Amino acid sequence: MNRALPRPPSAAAGAPATGLAASAPGALFALLLALPLLAGLGSHPLIDVDEGAFSAATRELLASGDWGHTTLNGAPRFDKPILVYWLQAASVALLGLNEWALRLPSALCTWAAALAAERFVGERHGAQSGRLTALILVTAFGPWAMARAATADALLNLLLMLTALDLWRHLESGARPPLRRAAAWAALGLLAKGPIALLVPGAALGLWALSRRDGAALRRALGDPAAWLILIAIAAPWYLYALHRHGMDFIAGFILKHNVGRFTGPMEGHGGSLLYYVLIVPLLWLPWTPLWLRAARHWRALWGDAQLRFWLCWAGFVIVFFSLSGTKLPHYSLYAGPGLLMLTAWALRQSTPGGALRGALWGALALLVLLLGALPWLLQSGAVPIGDALYAALLRGAPTPWAVLAMGAALLVLVALLAAAPGRGLASCAFAPRFATAAWLVALGHGWVVVPWLGEALQGPIQRTALAARALGSDAAVVQWNTHWPSVGVYLQRAVPPRAPQPGELAITRTDRLQRLQPPPNVTLLRQENGVALVRREGF
Structure with missing residues (x-):
């Protein structure tokens, strides 16, 4: 074959439908498209x-x-x-x-x-x-x-x-x-x-x-x-x-x-x-x-x-x-x-999915809601084994995820309503736009609530420890001791090399690893939160 492939002609828009896929003007649709990506983006x-x-x-x-x-x-x-x-x-x-x-x-x-x-x-x-x-x-x-x-x-x-x-x-x-x-x-x-x-x-x-x-x-x-x-x-x-x-x-x-x-x-x-x-x-x-x-x-x-x-x-x-x-x-x-x-x-875009495929799609959306909504509870309760002592401590000390539970419940109700038999408004539109709108709402909810909770639980103590070291205003060097958290350099706004501290230097470290050091180091504990510690190394 040595000739160009025929290009398909542009098809007309599909049957009239409501929902994000059909009703919004072009510029508004582009904005709506961005919302699930931007929601809660800087919140953790x-x-x-x-x-x-x-x-x-x-x-x-x-x-x-x-x-x-x-x-x-x-x-x-x-x-x-x-x-x-x-x-x-x-x-x-x-x-x-x-x-x-x-x-x-x-x-x-x-x-x-x-x-x-x-x-x-x-x-x-x-x-x-x-x-x-x-x-x-x-x-x-x-x-x-x-x-x-x-x-x-x-x-x-x-x-x-x-x-x-x-x-x-x-x-x-x-x-x-x-x-x-x-x-x-x-x-x-x-x-x-x-x-x-x-x-x-x-x-x-x-x-x-x-x-x-x-x-x-x-x-x-x-x-x-x-x-x-x-x-x-x-x-x-x-x-x-x-x-x-x-x-x-x-x-x-x-x-x-x-x-x-x-x-x-x-x-x-x-x-x-x-x-x-x-x-x-x-x-x-x-x-x-x-x-x-x-x-x-x-x-x-x-x-x-x-x-x-x-x-x-x-x-x-x-x-x-x-x-x-x-x-x-x-x-x-x-x-x-x-x-x-x-x-x-x-x-x-093939013919409207049959009942079994529609059910599988709605089930997949509900599964996604359950996975992300239940994950904080499963992790915090210990139902999912966590082998790393630090992450176990971070999750145990995190706030109870009530907002995640409320959001998950609301999203499940929303999915159920949109999956129900056609009625008025959005629930009456064609399956594909209706399902896409439901998926959009789920992504938006997860971005606003679930991801911020996970980010705060797993990283909040590290961020606050770095900010505490910065607030001390000390000219002493700050190092990462027996850990690798590059983000502390962003919050301290300076390089934080990974090495053992010298006398007079500050160190951000893990409490469990600090306790296992033999012989015990001569340090002063300045701050501790959920397994994350800020210490100052004293003289030998």
């Missing part, structure tokens, strides 16, 4: 280790004025490239050093990805289908959670989405502008998280072309010199600068350790079996995963459609690749997002 402390490390490195970048290099507690940080730090630093420069500003780039990235998906699907299947696709993305548990984290993953997910959409636009039309835009997005992805931003689109393209024996499409996509020049011009300068500045330390730290090393073996204890993502992926896409049953039943039709085959290749490669990786983390599977989103949206 930074979560260690990941949010703390990214945020502390951003603070140090701003403090140093060196925008080409990141450090963590003064030491070079090679975990990720530079782009997310630039975005976080720009946000902090505008809004101040706080949790809202540090998380805002991630929320905006997921919002932008949803708007891009809305436009792509809307052009092909109508405005309502586009809006439903966007709602899937901002209400699915995994993408929603990453949108609320001050890390690089939401940024990479946006760039993978934009790459995928423009790559398909090129494949269906043969036009070069979408291909060159895809090259630009992939180049930015290289600056956001590294080689994975090029590996995933390249593998999806290769698998799709090989499965169709379409060598011409592969040659067109890979043979445009302008696209390669765009990619190199955007990504190469920072990589060359990092190599010039750090030499083999950059190669050993970023390339070998944090890319090759993560694939060849488990890092920081994050391992798992080959079936890890078989269990994780359905959870991350709740409440929409029951729709995959419909897609599975029609897999021949999916494989026979050129575009749907591309999304299958994209999602399939990511899940298989990371299943074979030594290091396994739940959010790695979200790089399959463009493929899984488009397949889920396809299943939703």
Whole structure:
């Protein structure tokens, strides 16, 4: 096959319906789409280790004025490239050093990805289908959670989405502008998280072309010199600068350790079996995963459609690749997002689901409410065993989650009402807009109540201990002793190296580890809360 694929004509909007997917004007819908991502975004402390490390490195970048290099507690940080730090630093420069500003780039990235998906699907299947696709993305548990984290993953997910959409636009039309835009997005992805931003689109393209024996499409996509020049011009300068500045330390730290090393073996204890993502992926896409049953039943039709085959290749490669990786983390599977989103949206815009599938979807939404609503109670009561003494102490000392209980009960009632037989108002509209509206309300409630409680319970004492050390106004150094909480550097607004304190220095530490030291150290306890302590080391 050596001709461009026919592009489907734009479909008319679906049948009249109410709900978020149909009734709101475009600008209002875009605002509503952002609300579940922004609700409660700055209401709880930074979560260690990941949010703390990214945020502390951003603070140090701003403090140093060196925008080409990141450090963590003064030491070079090679975990990720530079782009997310630039975005976080720009946000902090505008809004101040706080949790809202540090998380805002991630929320905006997921919002932008949803708007891009809305436009792509809307052009092909109508405005309502586009809006439903966007709602899937901002209400699915995994993408929603990453949108609320001050890390690089939401940024990479946006760039993978934009790459995928423009790559398909090129494949269906043969036009070069979408291909060159895809090259630009992939180049930015290289600056956001590294080689994975090029590996995933390249593998999806290769698998799709090989499965169709379409060598011409592969040659067109890979043979445009302008696209390669765009990619190199955007990504190469920072990589060359990092190599010039750090030499083999950059190669050993970023390339070998944090890319090759993560694939060849488990890092920081994050391992798992080959079936890890078989269990994780359905959870991350709740409440929409029951729709995959419909897609599975029609897999021949999916494989026979050129575009749907591309999304299958994209999602399939990511899940298989990371299943074979030594290091396994739940959010790695979200790089399959463009493929899984488009397949889920396809299943939703088919005929109205039958009774069994509707029941499974409402049940999945109720399950999501129960999981997040009951989790604080299960953790605090000890019903779920917690092996780490610190986290057990943090949860025992946290406030009773009454607000979480009330929100969970209210959301379950809401789900039940919307799942009931059609009546007046919202309950009378078509199933898909009604279910999407319910999922939106659930995500909004969780963002306002559940996530802030968990964040405060697990991180509040660490934040307050760091602020107490800052309030002392001492010129003495503050260190992290037998622990790794990078967020304390953000709240102290200085580097807090991980080492044992010298006489006269302050140390933030864990009470359980302090008590186990032999011989007992000569320290003065200045503050203690739920297993987190601030001490001053006295003379030997």
